[in-house]
Amino acid sequence: MKIDGFVLLLASDGTFKLDGGAMFGIVPKPVWERYFKPDERNKITLGTNVLVIKNENKVALVDLGIGNKFDKKLEDIYEINRTKTLLQDLSEKGIERGDVTHIFITHGHLDHTGWTTTYNHNELEPTFPNAKYIMQEDTLKEIKEPNQKTKPNYNYLNFQNLDSHIELLNGDEEIFPGVELVKSGGHTKGHQVVIVRVGNKTFIYFGDLIPTSAHIKPAYVMAYDLYPMDTFSKKKEILEKAYEEQWTLFFEHDPVTSTAQLADIESYSLKKISI
Ligand SMILES: [Zn+2]
Numbered sequence: 001m002k003i004d005g006f007v008l009l010l011a012s013d014g015t016f017k018l019d020g021g022a023m024f025g026i027v028p029k030p031v032w033e034r035y036f037k038p039d040e041r042n043k044i045t046l047g048t049n050v051l052v053i054k055n056e057n058k059v060a061l062v063d064l065g066i067g068n069k070f071d072k073k074l075e076d077i078y079e080i081n082r083t084k085t086l087l088q089d090l091s092e093k094g095i096e097r098g099d100v101t102h103i104f105i106t107h108g109h110l111d112h113t114g115w116t117t118t119y120n121h122n123e124l125e126p127t128f129p130n131a132k133y134i135m136q137e138d139t140l141k142e143i144k145e146p147n148q149k150t151k152p153n154y155n156y157l158n159f160q161n162l163d164s165h166i167e168l169l170n171g172d173e174e175i176f177p178g179v180e181l182v183k184s185g186g187h188t189k190g191h192q193v194v195i196v197r198v199g200n201k202t203f204i205y206f207g208d209l210i211p212t213s214a215h216i217k218p219a220y221v222m223a224y225d226l227y228p229m230d231t232f233s234k235k236k237e238i239l240e241k242a243y244e245e246q247w248t249l250f251f252e253h254d255p256v257t258s259t260a261q262l263a264d265i266e267s268y269s270l271k272k273i274s275i
Contacts, residue, residue, distance in 0.1 A: 001275040004199045006055050006178070008275060011089045013048040013065025013114060014082020015255050020044040023211070025223040035214035043079070046212070047255035048111065050086060051205045052095065053196060058176060059095060060102035062194050062205050063252060064127075067114020069157045078111075086115050087127070100128040104181060105135040106207030107191045108143040110155040112252075117162055124160045134175065136183055137168045138190030150188075150226070184209050184238075186231030187224065193238070204242060205250040210235060212254040216268045240265065248275065 001008050020042050024032040036044035051062040065086040066078065087097065106112055116133065117124040126133070142150065143159055169192075174180045180195045187208040194205040208224075209231060210216060218235040221228045242249060243265040251258055260270040 003201060006053065006196070006198045008054075008196065008203060009052045009093065010250070010258055010275070011050045011052055011061075011086060011093060011095075012082075013050065013067070013086035013089070014080060014084075015045050015047055016066050016081070016111065017043040017045055017079040022223045024215075025221050025225070025228070027220050032214065035212070045081075045255055046111075046253040047251075047258065048086070048114075049250065049252050049254070049258045051194065051250055052090070052093070053179060053194075054095075055176075058101045059099050060104060060175075060179065061090075061100055061128075061131075062104045063106055063112040063207065064103065064115040066111045067116075067155075067158065069114070069117075069119075069155060074155075097128050098130055100131045102175065103128060103131045103133045104175070104192070104194050105133060105139065106193065106205075106252075107188045108135070108139050108159070109153045109188075109208070110158065112207065113155070113158040116158045117160060124157060126162055126165045131165065132167045133162060133165045134167045134169060134181065136190035136192050137170050138183075139188065139192075140166065140168060140190070142188055142190055153224070184230075184234045186227050186234050187222070188226055202242075202245055202247040203250065204238065204247050205252065207252055209238075210249070210251060212251050213249075213257040213260055213270055214254075215251075216262075216270060218268075239268070248273065 020038040048065040053060040115127050118127045172182045178197050181192045183192045196203040218232050221231045225231045243262040249260050257272050259275050260272050263269045263271045
């Protein structure tokens with residue numbers, strides 16, 4: 001969509017699979033399987049929707065898909081399925097690696113940071129050489145100091161040789177006019193969401209605060225979340241505002257409904273829209 005000098009669009013790194021029960025936490029299976037049909041291993045298919053925010057002199061990407069730096073075991077776990085990579089999809093949309101000026105990282109998990117780095121002759125280097133990679137200070141801490149519970153969620157190859165490109169934030173910050181990063185916590189301590197305000201319209205990219213449209217209800221919190229009560233209260237707070245002002249909502253992991261608006265705040269029903 002083009003609006004007031006901005007272009008907003010979604011790119012994709014294909015789909016992958018995660019355990020349906022873990023994705024829906026305390027939500028009973030008969031309820032969540034109405035939205036996502038599990039396979040024989042109880043896994044569900046998720047999207048990797050990357051938001052592109054462009055204006056006259058900036059190109060920002062929000063999160064970077066699942067990437068290609070996996071061994072056989074992880075490939076079997078995640079069952080990545082794609083006809084093209086995020087880099088190929090961006091290129092088809094007219095965006096080359098060198099054009100990108102900003103990468104906003106919602107949090108460090110491997111399904112959000114896949115294309116941060118790529119191999120060049122066996123050496124890892126930043127995939128987007130001219131971009132600042134912006135994340136919360138707490139996120140970098142969580143990446144660098146994992147514990148037994150959090151370690152499997154990271155792929156350390158995604159952060160090798162990246163230090164000189166990383167810019168850290170400590171709380172909410174407007175990065176350029178109209179584009180704000182808001183620290184939400186919840187899923188991880190340093191998790192942030194992205195809010196774009198152009199003209200009289202507001203857009204929000206939730207990252208893993210609300211990963212799919214089926215997670216819209218505040219109590220539908222993933223078992224992966226480290227601070228579930230923070231997820232619950234932050235969702236409630238943001239969705240009240242999003243309903244009042246009819247914000248456009250982006251769902252990173254929804255393979256079908258990537259964009260919607262709230263139709264009702266009591267039932268949290270959505271209306272699908274396209275951008
Ligand atoms: Zn995720």
